Structures are given as structure tokens and as C-alpha cells.
Amino acid sequence: xxxxxxxxxxxxxxxxxxxxxxxxxxxxxxxxxxxxxxxxxxxxxxxxxxxxxxxxxxxxxxxxxxxxxxxxxxxxxxxxxxxxxxxxxxxxxxxxxxxxxxxxxxxxxxxxxxxxxxxxxxxxxxxxxxxxxxxxxxxxxxxxxxxxxxxxxxxxxxxxxxxxxxxxxxxxxxxxxxxxxxxxxxxxxxxxxxxxxxxxxxxxxxxxxxxxxxxxxxxxxxxxxxxxxxxxxxxxxxxxxxxxxxxxxxxxxxxxxxxxxxxxxxxxxxxxxxxxxxxxxxxx
Numbered sequence: 001x002x003x004x005x006x007x008x009x010x011x012x013x014x015x016x017x018x019x020x021x022x023x024x025x026x027x028x029x030x031x032x033x034x035x036x037x038x039x040x041x042x043x044x045x046x047x048x049x050x051x052x053x054x055x056x057x058x059x060x061x062x063x064x065x066x067x068x069x070x071x072x073x074x075x076x077x078x079x080x081x082x083x084x085x086x087x088x089x090x091x092x093x094x095x096x097x098x099x100x101x102x103x104x105x106x107x108x109x110x111x112x113x114x115x116x117x118x119x120x121x122x123x124x125x126x127x128x129x130x131x132x133x134x135x136x137x138x139x140x141x142x143x144x145x146x147x148x149x150x151x152x153x154x155x156x157x158x159x160x161x162x163x164x165x166x167x168x169x170x171x172x173x174x175x176x177x178x179x180x181x182x183x184x185x186x187x188x189x190x191x192x193x194x195x196x197x198x199x200x201x202x203x204x205x206x207x208x209x210x211x212x213x214x215x216x217x218x219x220x221x222x223x224x225x226x227x228x229x230x231x232x233x234x235x236x237x238x239x240x241x242x243x244x245x246x247x248x249x250x251x252x253x254x255x256x257x258x259x260x261x262x263x264x265x266x267x268x269x270x271x272x273x274x275x276x277x278x279x280x281x282x283x284x
Contacts, residue, residue, distance in 0.1 A: 021100040023076070024107060031101055035073055038123055039111055042177060045126070051176040053122040055114055056083045061186030062122055063087065071098030075108035075119030083118045098123060113178060126176050129192040131167070136207040138163045138229050140274075143199070143245060144171040144236040145266060151175060152183020153267035154234065159187035161274040163232075167194045167202060169242070199245050206231055210250045212241060213269050218252035226277040234270050 024032045037044040039052045050070060053059055062069060078084050079102070103111075108119050140158050145151050151173045158166055166175075173180060175193050203210075212233040213221075233250065235241035255264060255272055263269070 021102050024101050024103040027107060027110070031071075031099070032103065032107065035071070035101065035121075035123060036111060039113075039121070039178070042174060045176070046174075049126055050123050051126045051181070052178055053124060053181060054112065054120075054178070055182075056087065056118045056120055058181060058186055059087055059120055059122050061189050062124060065186070065189035066124075066127075068094055068096050069098075069122035069124045070096060071123040072096055072100040073111070073121040073123070074100070074102045075105050075112075076102055077105050078119040081118045084120060087120065127188075127193065129194060131194045131197065131205070133205060134207045135165070135167075135202065135205050135231065136229065137165060139165040139167060139231045140270070141167045141169070141197075141199075141202060141210075141231055141233045142172050143169045143233060143241050144239075145234065146171075146173055147237055148173045148177055148179035149183045150237065150265070150267045152180040152185075152187075154270045155180070155184040155191060155193075156187040157267070157271040157274050159184075159190040161278045163191070163274060165192045165194070167197045169199060170196050199242060199248070202231070203248055210248070211273070212245070212250045212252050213255060213273055214240070214252055215254055215263055218254035220256050221253040221273065221276055222256070224251075224253050226280045230277065232270070232273055234266050237266055 022031075026032070027036075034048075035052075038048060038050045039054075045051060053062055053069070059069075074084065105119075111121070112119060140154065140163055142151060142154065145154075145168075151168075155166060155175065168175060172195070175188065175195055181188060208229040208231060210231045210233055211226075212235075233241055233245060235245070240246075253273070255269060257264065264272070
């Protein structure tokens with residue numbers, strides 16, 4: 001006999017298009033427990049190799065850039081949303097490997113971290129691209145940044161500026177954590193993200209110049225030719241770049257600012273650097 005909390009969802013036209021959709025009524029359902037654990041625990045996500053995307057924007061961006069997720073999760077009330085119908089239409093005729101779960105709204109409230117928007121989430125297999133033996137195209141290296149908002153914002157700026165690759169040093173906030181994903185607004189899916197890369201490993205593979213930003217002993221960024229491929233280095237919010245990086249062969253630039261002001265937030269500094277490079281490359 002099929003358990004009561006694992007019956008096919010009746011009725012809705014949207015539900016009929018969600019191949020294999022199941023209605024989850026119990027918090028003890030094993031599929032639901034997996035979703036909850038992945039949504040709430042970084043350790044569980046890493047152990048299972050999944051990341052958790054919530055909200056129509058991130059889910060639509062994943063479908064657009066990558067394809068089907070491992071599993072789709074919907075609140076029952078979301079079935080009436082035209083946005084859900086649109087998202088389902090993008091993958092019509094295909095079935096996520098982990099199926100589609102439609103959960104009662106009371107259960108969804110235990111899962112959701114958003115205060116508004118359509119109640120939809122994806123479980124995805126966390127991308128783990130292979131780091132090339134030689135890094136010869138534009139990239140960003142994040143050295144021990146700990147604030148999820150800063151990491152997500154820099155990923156967003158990198159994608160918008162056409163940077164294809166981001167690397168992070170050990171000790172940097174996990175790029176696929178929910179807070180970083182929300183701050184990135186879908187930028188993750190347009191990037192190759194390599195995590196836990198020690199500086200010596202990158203320095204050995206770098207085939208292009210490395211650029212860093214600091215206040216002293218650096219040329220104004222407006223005076224530096226930034227048109228050639230580069231690896232941009234951005235350091236910890238409080239301590240800056242690791243001393244071993246500072247001692248390496250790095251070309252330094254500075255962002256001129258009014259006297260008496262403290263240094264810029266790292267995410268703001270990164271955006272200025274990346275878009276100044278883009279401006280130089282695209283000017284007439």
C-alpha cells in the first residue's frame with residue numbers, strides 16, 4: 001500500500017505537468033527530511049553534494065543556464081501561480097532525477113527562508129568544475145572573504161563584467177551557501193567556481209598577470225592598462241590579502257578616493273576594478 005503522504009497529487013493542470021509529483025503531508029517523509037536537512041545544514045549539503053535554491057528567480061536562472069535540477073519542491077498554494085507554470089513549461093516532458101515534491105503549506109513554512117515570493121525551491125547537484133592546469137583567461141580570486149553578502153556580490157559583478165572563472169581560497173565563505181546564492185542572484189550559474197584553492201596552487205597555474213588593489217604603493221587604476229587577461233585578487237574584509245600573496249609577483253592598483261575616508265568595502269572595490277577593466281576593453 002502506498003503511504004498516505006506519498007500519493008500522486010490530484011487535480012491541478014500544473015500538477016499533471018509535473019511528472020511524478022507527490023504530495024507530502026508528513027514531516028517524517030524521507031524525501032522531505034532530505035530537503036530540510038540540505039536547506040538547513042551546510043554540513044549536510046556538502047556531504048550529499050547538493051545545494052538549495054529558493055525562489056523563482058534562482059530557479060529560473062538555473063533552468064536557463066544549466067537545466068533540470070535534481071529535485072523540485074513546491075508549496076501546495078504555489079500551484080496556482082503562473083510563474084510556477086512558466087517554470088514547469090521550461091522542463092515540460094522531462095523529469096528531475098529526484099522527482100517533484102508538493103508539500104502542504106504548513107510544512108513549507110518550516111523550510112522557507114524567504115518572506116515573500118513564489119514558494120518554489122530546487123535541490124541541485126553542486127557544480128564542481130575541474131581547475132585547468134593553466135589559468136589563461138580572466139578570473140577572480142577571493143582570499144578568505146567571510147561575509148556571504150560580499151562573496152555573492154562579487155560573483156554577481158564578475159558575471160556581469162564577463163569574467164568566466166572565480167576561485168576561492170580556503171577559509172572563504174562557501175560559495176553555494178543559501179545567503180551567498182541569494183546575494184549572487186543567479187550569477188553562480190554563469191561562472192566556473194573553484195573552491196578551496198590555496199594561493200601557491202593558483203600562482204603555479206597562473207599564465208597571466210595578477211592584479212591586486214591596495215591604498216598605498218600602487219598606481220591609480222585609471223592609469224593602468226587593464227585590457228589584457230588578468231586574475232584579480234581580493235582579500236579578507238579586515239586583514240586584506242594574505243602576506244604570502246603580497247610578497248608574490250602582483251601588480252598593484254589603487255582606487256583614488258577623498259582624503260580621510262577609509263578603504264572601500266571589498267565588494268564595492270571589486271566592482272570598480274572589474275568594470276574599469278570592462279570599460280577600457282570596450283571603449284571606442
